[in-house]
Amino acid sequence: MAKHATSFPIDDNQHVPPDRKTVYKRIDKLMMTKWQHKYDNTTIKTWYKQLEPIVSNKIKFTAKTRHEENEITRIRFECYRSRDTLYKMKQSNDDKCANCPTEVETLTHLLTCHHNNIIDTSGITDPHRQRDNIITILADSKKCHQLYLSL
Ligand SMILES: [Zn+2]
Numbered sequence: 001m002a003k004h005a006t007s008f009p010i011d012d013n014q015h016v017p018p019d020r021k022t023v024y025k026r027i028d029k030l031m032m033t034k035w036q037h038k039y040d041n042t043t044i045k046t047w048y049k050q051l052e053p054i055v056s057n058k059i060k061f062t063a064k065t066r067h068e069e070n071e072i073t074r075i076r077f078e079c080y081r082s083r084d085t086l087y088k089m090k091q092s093n094d095d096k097c098a099n100c101p102t103e104v105e106t107l108t109h110l111l112t113c114h115h116n117n118i119i120d121t122s123g124i125t126d127p128h129r130q131r132d133n134i135i136t137i138l139a140d141s142k143k144c145h146q147l148y149l150s151l
Helices: 002-006 020-041 046-051 066-076 083-088 107-112 127-138 141-150
Strands: none
Touching (some): 083 107, 127 141
């Protein structure tokens, strides 16, 4: 039987299946493309999309302590425990800033409120520039550490 198989003529146009390594690379590339497409089309986590516009499997933020990583990652994902968030989760009686009774304590307000002295935005009244200022801080690990120390 084997002798019979070797007697077949060799077809140069015969399809040779790719090896396992090539197949895994193609699968990874396809999955990353689909993930990126889905990520690009989502409307949530807008700070984070500016911070990390390209999806990948790498760890995006590390710090010396687990607590710092958690706190900064929550801020980067815009899911920090501000009163606004706690109120929506029914974990707080109101959503107002403790120092500014008329202001809702969103994460942006928490970080930029001059009473908290976390991020100095004095002189910046444009909310888009305030947001860009926060994102600039969150993109820099040294500035993130300073932010963590002032929380
Ligand atoms: Zn305030």
